[in-house]
Amino acid sequence: MKILFAAPENAWGGFLALLRAELPEHHFEATGHFSVDTLKGFDILIPTMSLVSRELLETGTQLRLIQQCGAGLEMVDIDAARKCNVQVANVPTDISGNADSVAELGIYMIIGLSRDVREMSKSLAEQRMGQPQGRALKGRTVGLIGLGGIGTALVKRLKAFDVHLIGIKQSNHKAAMEKLGMDWVGGIENLKGLLSRSDFVILCLPLTLDTRNLIDHSAFSLMKKGAFLINLSRGGIVDRDALEDALASGKIAGAGLDVFWEEPPDPNDPIFNYNVMATPHIAGSTDVSMRGIVKVVAENIRRLGKNLKPLYLN
Numbered sequence: 001m002k003i004l005f006a007a008p009e010n011a012w013g014g015f016l017a018l019l020r021a022e023l024p025e026h027h028f029e030a031t032g033h034f035s036v037d038t039l040k041g042f043d044i045l046i047p048t049m050s051l052v053s054r055e056l057l058e059t060g061t062q063l064r065l066i067q068q069c070g071a072g073l074e075m076v077d078i079d080a081a082r083k084c085n086v087q088v089a090n091v092p093t094d095i096s097g098n099a100d101s102v103a104e105l106g107i108y109m110i111i112g113l114s115r116d117v118r119e120m121s122k123s124l125a126e127q128r129m130g131q132p133q134g135r136a137l138k139g140r141t142v143g144l145i146g147l148g149g150i151g152t153a154l155v156k157r158l159k160a161f162d163v164h165l166i167g168i169k170q171s172n173h174k175a176a177m178e179k180l181g182m183d184w185v186g187g188i189e190n191l192k193g194l195l196s197r198s199d200f201v202i203l204c205l206p207l208t209l210d211t212r213n214l215i216d217h218s219a220f221s222l223m224k225k226g227a228f229l230i231n232l233s234r235g236g237i238v239d240r241d242a243l244e245d246a247l248a249s250g251k252i253a254g255a256g257l258d259v260f261w262e263e264p265p266d267p268n269d270p271i272f273n274y275n276v277m278a279t280p281h282i283a284g285s286t287d288v289s290m291r292g293i294v295k296v297v298a299e300n301i302r303r304l305g306k307n308l309k310p311l312y313l314n
Contacts, residue, residue, distance in 0.1 A: 001043040001305060005030045006050035012285045015069060015294065022298040034263070039063050044301060047076060049263060049281075054080035065089065065304050069293055070098065070284060071149075074207040074234060078314055089300055089310045094149030096292030098284040102258075103153035105283040106232050109256030110137070110158075110200055112277050113228045137161040143198030144168070145214075146205030147176055147185065150232060154202065155180045168194055168205075195222040200230060207234035215239065220246040230256035232283055235263065240271070247274035258283040 005016050009030040020028050031037075034049045039060035045052065046069050057063070057080050066081055068090040081088050093099035115134035123131045142158055144151045144167040155165055165182040168191060177185035186193065191214075195201060201223065205211055215229065216239040223229070229252055231238055240261040246252045254275030263281060272278065300310040 001301070002027045002029070002041055003044040003046065003301065004028075004036065004039065004042045005046045005048070006036045007034055007046075007048040008032055011048065012069075012282075013287075013290060015290055018290060018294045019297060022294055023301055026301065044304065046297070050075060052076040052081070057081055057084045057086065060084065060086065065300070065310060067297055067300050067310070069297055072206070072234065073314055074236075087310055088314045089312050090314060091293050091296045092149060092312060093284070094152070096296060097286070097288040098293065099149035099153040101286040101289040102150045102232050102283040103157055104286075105258060105279065106150075106154050106202060106230060106256075107157055109230050109258075109277050109279075110142075110202075110228075113200075113230075113254045113256055113275070114140075116275075117277065118275060137163055140164070140199040141166060141197050142200045142202065143194040144202050144204055145191070145194065146203065146233065147180065148204065151202075151204040152180065154204065155182060166194055166197060191219070192222050195219055196224065198227060199224060200228050203229075203231045203233045203237055205233055205237065207236045212236050213239045213242075215242070217242040217245065220251055223252055225251060226253045228252060228254050228256065232258055235260040244271045244274070247271065247276070 003026055005028060007030060009016060009032065016028060016030055036045070036050050036056055039045060039056060041061060043062055044065045044067055045063060046067055048069060052066060052075060054077050057077065063086050066076055066086055066088045071090050071093045073088065073090055076088060078088050093102065114137060116132045119132040138161065141164040144154060147167045147169040151167065158165060166184040167182055168188055169176050169185055173185045173187060214237050220242055243255060247255065256277045258279045259281055296311065303310050
């Protein structure tokens, strides 16, 4: 089968090379960028961060499967794919090691922001010892918006820091609170309360029509002065201009961003002049998670070749 990888050849630490080694009998091609011009002649598309529109799907003369190499499918027109008789599958974060890897990066950002890693670098450069003074995590309140695989993995790790854990979940709030041992869990209608109580607001939810620009000027106005925002989800959940205003005014003390309003972001974007810890969409890119994702993607490609139903269809 012919498989199109919509990304540079060496994206995510050589994911494509791992997949080729697992499936040497198949033909793989990389687009070289995060976009697709045509699907003609391909049986499978691995879309990564590329837009898969109805118009693009109509170029697929033999496309049978869109297999995401992760959980995110917000760039894929799933309804159009179904109309074209194309199956769509992803890799849930909690079965591949991806959620654990993302949670680890979340902890890195929480500590880096609270201890002011940017100012540390300046102090060393200027030979100032004993500065800056950081903020201890003990007793702080961490608000998690989204308690799926990533949110759950974060809760597990954050308990060791003796913080107060509150969260927003789509449903089964009480059951989630008891199962995860959190101080409080509510629905999206309780978002204002979470924002006003949290020293750290961490985004762990998917991007949908309802969550796009969820964190806007109004949301920032509700946050504690000096709180931090960390986005481990998708850039579109945060209004970029609202974020810059919140940073510039000192409403929030800083932000941790693994995802952006456009990817790759402009390195000269003035937002990076503020207290922002930024990583290039690599929260889930570790040796463990890549092996886990390759295993699932390879299995679905094998299943398609045997005319079996792929796993984790959407």
